[in-house]
Amino acid sequence: MKVHNVEMIMSAVKTEQYPKEGYPEFALAGRSNVGKSSFINKMIGRKSLARTSSKPGKTQTLNFYKIEEQLFFVDVPGYGYAKISKSTSAKFGPMIDEYLVSRNELRAVIQIVDLRHPPSAEDCNMYDFLVNYEIPAIVIATKADKIPRGKYEKHKKIVRDRLQMRVDDPLIVFSAEKGIGMDEAWKEIEGRM
Template sequence: MKVHNVEMVMSAVRPEQYPEDGYPEFALAGRSNVGKSSFINKMLGRRNIARTSSKPGKTQTLNFYKIEEQLFFVDVPGYGYAKVSKSEKEKWGGMIEQYLTGREPLVAAIQIVDIRHAPSADDINMYNFFVHYNIPAIVIATKADKIPKGKWEKHKKIVRETLNMLGDDPLYVFSSEKGLGVDAVWEEIESRMTLPE
């Protein structure tokens, strides 16, 4: 997909604030410092529509990015390292769970992991959550430019096995630095853009 028109239309914390356009939605999940904002910026061809931060835990709302009047990316708060209070984390957890389990236009989750390391316990829990609620997951192994190409397959295998991925959930190698994987991921997204009946 060639992205010409994109806007961050809202930051929501409750269902009544969600957009009502009815376009298919793709939720973006990942550890607080895994490069989710960089992924969004690279996929949308924008420098800083999603603000990257050296401080993990910056995203504290559900951020809806409307793309080409056809679909939404929904950036959810990162899990893992964010230095926030337990009660704040629980509040986010409830907000994310409510969105992921009750949102009709949601067609798939895009889970971002770091290809250099085996997925963390938080990554595994998030993936298991998607499986439990029958939410199709597209797993993105980012930061591929940081390891030699010859090791990608080995690292992909570690990701697949650690997450215990379902056979039909795809796994893509990605690099926000090099733009690697952008076309393949767009193809995957476009193939899923029909809303469930």
């Protein structure tokens, strides 16, 4: 998809605040600091529409990005970051769960993991949640520029095995630095609209 028009239209914390357009939505989930904002910015061809931060845990709302008047990327708070207070973290859980389980417009969750490392316990818990509620997932293994191309398959196998991925869920090697995997990711997204 060639992206010309994109805007961050709202931050929401409850159902009544969600957009009413009815466009397909793709939620982005991942550990804090795994590269969700970099993924969004690369996919939409912007340098800094989604805020990247060296301080994990910055996203504390559901952020809706409208793309080409056709779909939304929904950035959800990162999981698994210890420095967020327990009370703040406890608020994320129900907000995210409610969105993921009850939102009719949600077509898939784009779960971002780091290709360089085996998925964490939090990554596995998130993926199990998606399986449990029969929510389709597109797993993006990012930071691919940091490992040699010849090792991609080995690292992909580790991700697949550790998450115990469903056969129908794609696993895409991605690099926001080099643009690796962008076309493949857009193809998966567009195929679900």
